[in-house]
Amino acid sequence: MKKTTLIILIGALVAILLAGSAMVLVPGSVQDFVKQKAGLTGNRPIAIMVENSFAARPQSGLYLADVVFEVVDEYGITRFVSIYASRDAGIVGPFRSSRPYYAEIAKSFDAIYAFFGTYPHNYQYIESLGIYTMSAMTDKSGMSHIVGLCPYWRDWKRSKVQEHTAFTSTVKIKEKAAAVGYPLEGNGIPFSYKGDADEGGRGNVSNVFIDFGTPAYAPKGFNVNFKYDRASNSYLRYMGGRPHVDHETGQTIAVKNVVVLITDIVGPIDQYKHMSVRTTGSGQAFYFIDGNAVEGHWERGGLGDPFKFFDGDGNEISLNVGTTWVSMVMPGKVGWQ
Known part of the structure; x- marks a missing residue:
């Protein structure tokens, strides 16, 4: 196949994927292309x-x-x-x-x-x-x-x-x-990305609830809601029942993906009230993308490895380009409607 023909085919595939849903399986070469276009690769975070x-x-x-x-x-x-x-x-x-x-x-x-x-x-x-x-x-x-x-x-x-x-x-x-000699080149954000779903691929999950309480602590004002805005295909963040705004712009923080990772959280573990949170291994996960809710799991082999996100069938989750908000909580602390 000629190189020009291959480029045209890849471009067409990218266009389709940019209008695809969160559940589409994105080939690795196209994932890389989307990440490069979004500036999510090549820099050290x-x-x-x-x-x-x-x-x-x-x-x-x-x-x-x-x-x-x-x-x-x-x-x-x-x-x-x-x-x-x-x-x-x-x-x-x-x-x-x-x-x-x-x-x-x-x-x-x-x-x-x-x-x-x-x-x-x-x-x-x-x-x-x-x-x-x-x-x-x-x-x-x-x-x-x-x-x-x-x-x-x-x-x-x-x-x-x-x-x-x-x-x-x-x-x-x-x-x-x-x-000081730190390298600014790196591998960027180590997640899989895609484009927003079109109108037909967007779901009706309108509100995500996240509770950060633990057996030791459950203060008011820290529970979170993400309210789905279908028109912009984004989630508006609320904290303690109020919009979570940016200081400089005054705008409510909007994100493209909400990820909830279930893990082990214990504490306080010492006199200073420090907590202990497991960040490796695996656990249940919930993904809110394009107005849809997907249950799956997360994995991280070791401290030198990135987090990996999978759906219930074991396929890697592709996120929408844009801000992703990841909450780590105990079991039973997430809900949606």
Whole structure:
């Protein structure tokens, strides 16, 4: 077959897939083409810790992330690992500290991991993972060699409490990473992608409910709804019954894919109320794409591997190009209508 003919056929196939549903099986070469067009490959992702206490709301820059992982922290308060590859964010935050499972999530993207310090044993653990670290604080305990590299600034108009005032930028992080010799080239976002479903392929699942409560903690204001907007084929995020808006734009955060991973969450495990969250192995999963709900499972072989998403028949899930929001919760914590 002539090369020009092959290119025409691939282009036609891509056009069909861009109008296809979430359940279509996308050939690997076309997946790569879609990812390249969306800017989701070739760059090393930047993973940034963002807090979610009431004092931190509304946050900056989450809507520009390619992927956001949301997981419970001390006292039932969630935090976000926001992953940027295809777009930059001029401001991200409030910028907060790391926990072991957040670092493990960042590792799954082979990312440059930006965080505002952590406790001594976690500095040591993060260093053992072999991550490109970009901490805002130096480990003064001597348990690791991590030094304060991450650029940040404080905005005292956002809060009178120091821990809610730190902000950073993917642009500044990349500049610093280049200066210290971190490679900015990478494999991008390691998920499978496709185009939005056309009107006929969109479902009627209008509301997704996610409960981040645990046996130890179930504070109000952290449960989440994603309301499906059929016209834009996106999900509008609500938190504590209110729209979750971006600080700078005032717009409600809208995402293309909602993924819920069921895993083991225990704690508190120490006097500091830290939690433990399993990020490897496998578990039940729920995918909300194109107005449809799909039950399947997730897999991650080890800490050096990416997360993989599968439907009930074992086929890899293809996500829509755009922001994907991943929630990790205990069993029985997701519902929809």
